[in-house]
Amino acid sequence: MYANGLVVRIFPTAERAAAGLARDIAAGLRRKPSLVIGLPTGRTPIPLYRSLRELVSAGLADFSQATTFNLDEFLGIAPSDPRSYRQFMERHLFTGINLSRRRIRFLKGTARDPLAEAARYERAIARAGGLDLLILGLGANGHIGFNEPAPALVTFTHVCTLKPATRRANAEWFGGRVSRVPSRALSMGMGTILKSRRIVLLATGRDKAPAIRRLVEGRVTTRLPASFLQLHPSAEVWLDREAAAGLSGFAERAPSRVRR
Ligand code: GLP
Numbered sequence: 001m002y003a004n005g006l007v008v009r010i011f012p013t014a015e016r017a018a019a020g021l022a023r024d025i026a027a028g029l030r031r032k033p034s035l036v037i038g039l040p041t042g043r044t045p046i047p048l049y050r051s052l053r054e055l056v057s058a059g060l061a062d063f064s065q066a067t068t069f070n071l072d073e074f075l076g077i078a079p080s081d082p083r084s085y086r087q088f089m090e091r092h093l094f095t096g097i098n099l100s101r102r103r104i105r106f107l108k109g110t111a112r113d114p115l116a117e118a119a120r121y122e123r124a125i126a127r128a129g130g131l132d133l134l135i136l137g138l139g140a141n142g143h144i145g146f147n148e149p150a151p152a153l154v155t156f157t158h159v160c161t162l163k164p165a166t167r168r169a170n171a172e173w174f175g176g177r178v179s180r181v182p183s184r185a186l187s188m189g190m191g192t193i194l195k196s197r198r199i200v201l202l203a204t205g206r207d208k209a210p211a212i213r214r215l216v217e218g219r220v221t222t223r224l225p226a227s228f229l230q231l232h233p234s235a236e237v238w239l240d241r242e243a244a245a246g247l248s249g250f251a252e253r254a255p256s257r258v259r260r
Helices: 014-031 046-057 085-092 114-127 164-169 190-194 206-217 225-231
Strands: 007-011 036-039 067-070 072-074 133-136 158-161 184-187 198-203 235-240
Touching (some): 007 014, 014 046, 014 133, 046 085, 067 085, 067 114, 114 158, 114 184, 190 225, 198 206, 206 225, 206 235
Parallel strands (some): 036 067, 036 133, 133 198, 198 235
Antiparallel strands (some): 072 184
16 A cells, blocks of 8 residues: 555566556547557567557457557657657557557657757647556656656656666667667656656566665655656556565565555
């Protein structure tokens, strides 16, 4: 039970967490076909996106009226570049679901004026009526989107400078070469994130356990941007056992649903 209001759900495996979240999203789409969904990239959501593609093929999920906004994109990387987050999403999700191309929204990494691009994105999210559901991944250092630990956080979509650890974590998309990972990116800001009506952070694997412990049981601090989810009225943290391993009392409770 977490007094800070976070709902924590712990699943036996990463696959089960992903499949559960895919079913939850499909149910959300049935309740509101025009759902506006914020989406992350990274290794963590890959099984989620696979499950969503399977649900669509089975006729159990319908994205035809939905709109998606991705969280972030590398600065200087074109949308058509295979290393872009845009192409990651094409490969892992967009080509396998019935989402209208017109309703796929993305930050453009090669925008001539990145600040204007950030402002355009904020307006686009507002025009879509805000995010109904935002799915988040988690950086091992506690970042969400590309909002890195810092003395202060930025409210709106903005240009961010990536920490060396974050560039290392993203090297996989750049042929394993950290030096090729851009040092800057565009990302939704903390305010953009916290304005979403519902947030689900998905974290799996033992690498995330220390950050999960601080996120769920620590205090709210700009040194762990994800800790701000404690302030959100409808934030959930979905974990596999490995990511949950650092939570106090996990051993007695798992697998279970922990509610305030
Ligand atoms: C990147 C993304 C984040 C993502 C994080 C974790 O830095 N910008 O949005 O949550 O990676 O990635 P992974 O799921 O691969 O651990």
